[in-house]
Amino acid sequence: MAPIAIVALLLLVTVSYAMWYGELKINGNVQTGELDWEFVPNTVIQLDTCDFNVPDTNVPPGNNSEGKDVGCTDVQLVDTDGDGDYDALNITMHNVYPYYYEHIAFKVHNDGTIPLKIWRVIIDGKEYYELNEHVLHTGVPLDLDGDGENDTMIWWGDNFGVQLHPCESADISLDITILQPAPENATLHMLIQFQAIAWNEYESALPTSP
Ligand SMILES: [Ca+2]
Ligand SMILES: [Ca+2]
Numbered sequence: 001m002a003p004i005a006i007v008a009l010l011l012l013v014t015v016s017y018a019m020w021y022g023e024l025k026i027n028g029n030v031q032t033g034e035l036d037w038e039f040v041p042n043t044v045i046q047l048d049t050c051d052f053n054v055p056d057t058n059v060p061p062g063n064n065s066e067g068k069d070v071g072c073t074d075v076q077l078v079d080t081d082g083d084g085d086y087d088a089l090n091i092t093m094h095n096v097y098p099y100y101y102e103h104i105a106f107k108v109h110n111d112g113t114i115p116l117k118i119w120r121v122i123i124d125g126k127e128y129y130e131l132n133e134h135v136l137h138t139g140v141p142l143d144l145d146g147d148g149e150n151d152t153m154i155w156w157g158d159n160f161g162v163q164l165h166p167c168e169s170a171d172i173s174l175d176i177t178i179l180q181p182a183p184e185n186a187t188l189h190m191l192i193q194f195q196a197i198a199w200n201e202y203e204s205a206l207p208t209s210p
């Protein structure tokens with residue numbers, strides 16, 4: 001081979017290698033991007049705040065025909081992992097009673113660099129997955145006062161498992177109903193933590209038997 005041809009070949013190989021290496025680096029960056037998300041501050045909306053007087057809503061609707069304001073719900077955003085973003089709801093229901101109903105909605109935002117999914121919630125230390133698919137119609141029963149009987153039911157709104165690209169946000173909501181075994185005038189508390197996962201790890205990270 002003529003020396004000029006060898007130089008040309010070497011040049012071609014070098015350019016190809018540089019292009020291939022560049023592509024690898026780009027893919028590598030996608031894989032190792034930052035998984036980060038937050039509750040957007042000031043997006044919490046609720047039916048029955050404790051900040052001012054609101055007539056209680058009961059289920060079935062119309063139970064509270066006199067429009068009494070007996071109970072109320074306090075919602076605070078908490079940063080449980082100390083990364084500077086809110087990731088949990090601290091919910092305290094004051095003076096509540098069977099059939100008391102509350103609705104809470106908020107926005108979650110992907111402030112990292114890779115697509116993610118809201119993966120699971122942890123309520124007072126217990127993990128829940130795939131909330132829409134498995135318990136949409138039956139709800140999640142909870143025993144918040146620890147007497148062995150479920151006293152509270154949660155139904156989740158949409159957007160669990162939804163894919164959020166960087167900078168995207170989604171609305172998530174929950175309905176809370178106090179059940180019959182709850183005592184009158186109870187103060188019930190729960191901490192609901194949310195955890196997200198990289199979009200491509202979501203399926204493999206779900207428990208096999210929910
Ligand atoms: Ca975060
Ligand atoms: Ca109220």
Ligand SMILES: [Ca+2]
Nearest residue numbers: 079083085087
């Ligand atoms: Ca946090």
Ligand SMILES: [Ca+2]
Nearest residue numbers: 143147149151
């Ligand atoms: Ca209970």
